[in-house]
Amino acid sequence: xxxxxxxxxxxxxxxxxxxxxxxxxxxxxxxxxxxxxxxxxxxxxxxxxxxxxxxxxxxxxxxxxxxxxxxxxxxxxxxxxxxxxxxxxxxxxxxxxxxxxxxxxxxxxxxxxxxxxxxxxxxxxxxxxxxxxxxxxxxxxxxxxxxxxxxxxxxxxxxxxxxxxxxxxxxxxxxxxxxxxxxxxxxxxxxxxxxxxxxxxxxxxxxxxxxxxxxxxxxxxxxxxxxxxxxxxxxxxxxxxxxxxxxxxxxxxxxxxxxxxxxxxxxxxxxxxxxxxxxxxxxxxxxxxxxxxxxxxxxxxxxxxxxxxxxxxxxxxxxxxxxxxxxxxxxxxxxxxxxxxxxxxxxxxxxxxxxxxxxxxxxxxxxxxxxxxxxxxxxxxxxxxxxxxxxxxxxxxxxxxxxxxxxxxxxxxxxxxxxxxxxxxxxxxxxxxxxxxxxxxxxxxxxxxxxxxxxxxxxxxxxx
Amino acid sequence: xxxxxxxxxxxxxxxxxxxxxxxxxxxxxxxxxxxxxxxxxxxxxxxxxxxxxxxxxxxxxxxxxxxxxxxxxxxxxxxxxxxxxxxxxxxxxxxxxxxxxxxxxxxxxxxxxxxxxxxxxxxxxxxxxxxxxxxxxxxxxxxxxxxxxxxxxxxxxxxxxxxxxxxxxxxxxxxxxxxxxxxxxxxxxxxxxxxxxxxxxxxxxxxxxxxxxxxxxxxxxxxxxxxxxxxxxxxxxxxxxxxxxxxxxxxxxxxxxxxxxxxxxxxxxxxxxxxxxxxxxxxxxxxxxxxxxxxxxxxxxxxxxxxxxxxxxxxxxxxxxxxxxxxxxxxxxxxxxxxxxxxxxxxxxxxxxxxxxxxxxxxxxxxxxxxxxxxxxxxxxxxxxxxxxxxxxxxxxxxxxxxxxxxxxxxxxxxxxxxxxxxxxxxxxxxxxxxxxxxxxxxxxxxxxxxxxxxxxxxxxxxx
Numbered sequence: 061x062x063x064x065x066x067x068x069x070x071x072x073x074x075x076x077x078x079x080x081x082x083x084x085x086x087x088x089x090x091x092x093x094x095x096x097x098x099x100x101x102x103x104x105x106x107x108x109x110x111x112x113x114x115x116x117x118x119x120x121x122x123x124x125x126x127x128x129x130x131x132x133x134x135x136x137x138x139x140x141x142x143x144x145x146x147x148x149x150x151x152x153x154x155x156x157x158x159x160x161x162x163x164x165x166x167x168x169x170x171x172x173x174x175x176x177x178x179x180x181x182x183x184x185x186x187x188x189x190x191x192x193x194x195x196x197x198x199x200x201x202x203x204x205x206x207x208x209x210x211x212x213x214x215x216x217x218x219x220x221x222x223x224x225x226x227x228x229x230x231x232x233x234x235x236x237x238x239x240x241x242x243x244x245x246x247x248x249x250x251x252x253x254x255x256x257x258x259x260x261x262x263x264x265x266x267x268x269x270x271x272x273x274x275x276x277x278x279x280x281x282x283x284x285x286x287x288x289x290x291x292x293x294x295x296x297x298x299x300x301x302x303x304x305x306x307x308x309x310x311x312x313x314x315x316x317x318x319x320x321x322x323x324x325x326x327x328x329x330x331x332x333x334x335x336x337x338x339x340x341x342x343x344x345x346x347x348x349x350x351x352x353x354x355x356x357x358x359x360x361x362x363x364x365x366x367x368x369x370x371x372x373x374x375x376x377x378x379x380x381x382x383x384x385x386x387x388x389x390x391x392x393x394x395x396x397x398x399x400x401x402x403x404x405x406x407x408x409x410x411x412x413x414x415x416x417x418x419x420x421x422x423x424x425x426x427x428x429x430x431x432x433x434x435x436x437x438x439x440x441x442x443x444x445x446x447x448x449x450x451x452x453x454x455x456x457x458x459x460x461x462x463x464x465x466x467x468x469x470x471x472x473x474x475x476x477x478x479x480x481x482x483x484x485x486x487x488x489x490x491x492x493x494x495x496x497x498x499x500x501x502x503x504x505x506x507x508x509x510x511x512x513x514x515x516x517x518x519x520x521x522x523x524x
Numbered sequence: 525x526x527x528x529x530x531x532x533x534x535x536x537x538x539x540x541x542x543x544x545x546x547x548x549x550x551x552x553x554x555x556x557x558x559x560x561x562x563x564x565x566x567x568x569x570x571x572x573x574x575x576x577x578x579x580x581x582x583x584x585x586x587x588x589x590x591x592x593x594x595x596x597x598x599x600x601x602x603x604x605x606x607x608x609x610x611x612x613x614x615x616x617x618x619x620x621x622x623x624x625x626x627x628x629x630x631x632x633x634x635x636x637x638x639x640x641x642x643x644x645x646x647x648x649x650x651x652x653x654x655x656x657x658x659x660x661x662x663x664x665x666x667x668x669x670x671x672x673x674x675x676x677x678x679x680x681x682x683x684x685x686x687x688x689x690x691x692x693x694x695x696x697x698x699x700x701x702x703x704x705x706x707x708x709x710x711x712x713x714x715x716x717x718x719x720x721x722x723x724x725x726x727x728x729x730x731x732x733x734x735x736x737x738x739x740x741x742x743x744x745x746x747x748x749x750x751x752x753x754x755x756x757x758x759x760x761x762x763x764x765x766x767x768x769x770x771x772x773x774x775x776x777x778x779x780x781x782x783x784x785x786x787x788x789x790x791x792x793x794x795x796x797x798x799x800x801x802x803x804x805x806x807x808x809x810x811x812x813x814x815x816x817x818x819x820x821x822x823x824x825x826x827x828x829x830x831x832x833x834x835x836x837x838x839x840x841x842x843x844x845x846x847x848x849x850x851x852x853x854x855x856x857x858x859x860x861x862x863x864x865x866x867x868x869x870x871x872x873x874x875x876x877x878x879x880x881x882x883x884x885x886x887x888x889x890x891x892x893x894x895x896x897x898x899x900x901x902x903x904x905x906x907x908x909x910x911x912x913x914x915x916x917x918x919x920x921x922x923x924x925x926x927x928x929x930x931x932x933x934x935x936x937x938x939x940x941x942x943x944x945x946x947x948x949x950x951x952x953x954x955x956x957x958x959x960x961x962x963x964x965x966x967x968x969x970x971x972x973x974x975x976x977x978x979x980x981x982x983x984x985x986x987x988x
Contacts, residue, residue: 061851061852061853062573062574063574063852064622064627064849065623066567066571067569067570067610072565074628075564075632078562078563078565079562082563093885093886094914095909095915096915096916096917098542098543098884098886099539099546099885100539102530103531103535103536104643104657105531105534105588105656107529107530107531110528110529123592124590124592125592125593126589126590126613127609128587128647129586129587129589131647145591158528163528164538169930169934173916179568183592183593192569193567193568208920210898210920214919217906333898333899336899337903337906338903338906387526389525389528390525420562422557434797434800435800436800438800438801439800439802441801442681442801442802445559445685450558450559451560452559452637453560455674455675456672456674466633469633470633
């Protein structure tokens with residue numbers, strides 16, 4: 061006998077939790093589609109040569125390689141002389157997107173708006189809340205040669221719509237701009253590699269405290285003056301509250317280098333468009349401490365946080381980049397995009413009690429009182445299904461109490477019963493486990509009555 | 525520069541094909557849910573020890589093993605002395621189901637009805653139409669200790685609903701019963717292992733012809749008499765046409781062993797219930813040549829074929845089994861289920877011209893005539909989205925002809941335009957690329973008008 065268990069670092073859910081997870085996936089997908097994004101799915105296995113274009117690096121250490129039985133034996137025979145296995149599992153959805161766009165470049169219309177919601181794999185050290193297999197939900201817009209900064213404003217509108225519909229609490233989309241950041245640093249005489257190192261120190265403000273960070277920046281290696289440090293600290297602590305404040309805070313930064321001014325102008329335009337898109341101004345804010353993947357992003361960068369749960373960190377991040385697929389094509393493919401790590405988010409929302417076990421996807425349990433009722437129950441089930449209801453038919457008679465108990469535990473709201481008396485009168489009895497009530501309805505009107513109840517519940521949930 | 529390409533044996537689709545594929549997935553999922561099946565997803569990686577419980581066998585030869593960079597290096601250093609890698613990719617959804625049910629046995633309600641629609645992995649030899657990564661869409665009902673044969677009748681009702689809604693042509697769910705089969709063989713004095721060997725020969729009838737098969741069965745090794753061979757051939761060629769004919773054909777088989785009679789009685793009951801479920805009688809038929817996984821199935825077995833495309837083979841197969849998870853638990857877990865190999869099916873449907881490139885998931889392209897119109901276009905887009913429409917906003921002004929061309933190529937039906945004249949009158953112009961017409965509508969009524977058009981189209985498609 062082998063102990064049935066999953067590998068460490070994967071999330072596997074019981075059905076009612078899976079339903080809750082699936083509803084989040086559906087909401088995200090529907091919202092992505094509302095904004096005109098098109099679906100893409102790529103294989104989980106890519107050619108190692110294609111996937112691992114950057115040599116070395118933390119990410120490569122975490123790659124999972126794949127070998128069929130035959131290939132594995134051959135490679136072991138040779139003592140591994142073949143080098144890396146031919147195949148590897150994707151570790152994100154960005155490299156597969158780059159490969160996809162470059163491979164299908166001539167079949168795609170640009171700007172290409174794609175969404176992709178699939179699992180990715182990383183050989184992370186096993187620990188609580190860290191996953192080796194997890195869902196990413198990504199959108200990106202890819203331009204050919206150029207991509208208007210106007211797309212940068214549409215992205216936060218998508219993020220806002222996603223998290224409003226997910227209804228997991230108040231959130232703020234925070235953004236910064238790499239040109240503003242780099243321009244500001246340049247203005248202070250901090251150039252090139254030093255920008256990165258200073259940013260890393262500033263990033264430790266919360267953890268180390270202002271004094272320790274000041275000391276490091278003033279010390280050997282950096283050697284920054286007190287005035288420069290003051291300015292850096294002040295800059296990185298800029299947060300806006302509301303639309304007008306965001307514009308005012310940008311103005312208050314004063315004059316800067318041409319690069320700085322360019323970044324500020326782009327941010328102003330993006331703020332204007334967020335207003336035109338009707339994104340509530342409580343939903344977005346400047347946060348000039350955000351840096352994110354400095355090597356990769358070149359324009360706006362986004363992070364999204366739940367207002368009541370800052371400790372969860374960013375639940376949706378991304379930004380603008382200059383060239384998606386330089387390893388695969390000579391075409392210049394700038395883009396902007398974001399990613400939601402849904403497995404980790406779901407885990408944390410459950411942990412914080414913000415998502416619960418969902419009601420069943422089954423709307424109705426059709427109870428069976430005795431064998432004589434089977435044929436009628438089967439026929440009635442099919443009529444309810446044709447009307448659009450999800451129906452489980454009890455195929456073996458059991459005590460009613462058992463059937464109620466089962467429905468209750470499974471999260472099924474309605475139990476429909478039809479005894480001899482009801483049959484004679486052409487009605488059925490419906491027990492509504494949510495409200496703890498029961499009512500009679502003509503069998504011919506049952507589907508309509510249940511659909512009305514379901515709709516009321518959904519619109520009530522939508523308003524809540 | 526690295527050539528961007530996918531590994532051999534995977535299916536990767538352009539967006540419009542992906543939309544068509546996604547619609548099939550959605551239809552299947554929705555239908556599974558209509559019948560009260562609950563969603564399960566399992567990790568793509570299982571522990572090798574758990575996954576590979578059966579030693580040897582064809583399937584194991586095709587397993588993909590997974591190793592992180594670190595584990596791979598360690599194993600190569602040791603010259604592979606560690607044995608098999610710790611992790612492997614699932615090759616079907618049945619073994620993961622067995623592991624899942626055994627692992628979560630005490631948290632699940634039985635009979636447990638689950639659906640699972642995920643990709644599986646097999647190191648198949650690369651050839652046209654063979655996939656190393658493919659979707660399976662499975663349903664199973666798992667009982668604890670026992671499971672009523674009544675579930676065997678519900679499964680074909682699900683299959684019928686799935687393929688009716690997929691609308692890929694007329695189809696027939698064919699079934700046989702292992703007890704009928706084994707009982708019949710026993711009655712002819714063919715027992716144990718010999719049943720399997722005879723069945724394999726009968727399975728070659730189409731390919732080798734009746735004479736060659738007769739010769740083999742009469743020859744050394746089998747040594748069956750002419751009369752027995754006649755009966756076997758007649759039995760395996762039984763096909764029913766319609767409900768009454770199925771019952772008549774069962775009757776005409778005459779008396780048999782108790783096992784045979786039991787199988788026949790179960791088939792009769794299943795036929796009754798299919799009628800009660802309202803499954804059209806053209807949709808199901810007896811086919812006593814169906815054997816399927818003899819080691820595994822113990823009761824009814826199903827295959828589904830497209831009437832006009834028999835060469836595609838079975839597009840949905842399965843059956844009843846006695847014990848799902850004997851490797852993982854002492855509990856007896858009988859079940860019944862089916863599987864649709866959607867990647868292969870989609871490939872073959874495309875090949876046969878039965879599924880085409882889908883219309884876009886985008887309902888409306890909001891054209892942009894000049895920069896001055898941007899703010900209004902953004903606001904209008906958001907209103908259309910709030911009404912439930914999928915909208916792509918053109919963010920940079922382009923020539924109208926280009927925008928039409930783009931929408932047409934992308935399969936977007938409606939292009940909405942608003943020039944100065946329209947703005948002054950509070951209307952917009954809608955170009956319907958499907959009908960090749962254009963019309964004006966008050967801006968306030970635009971969302972409603974487009975929703976009506978979309979709905980009409982959908983219900984027309986539903987009727988077609």
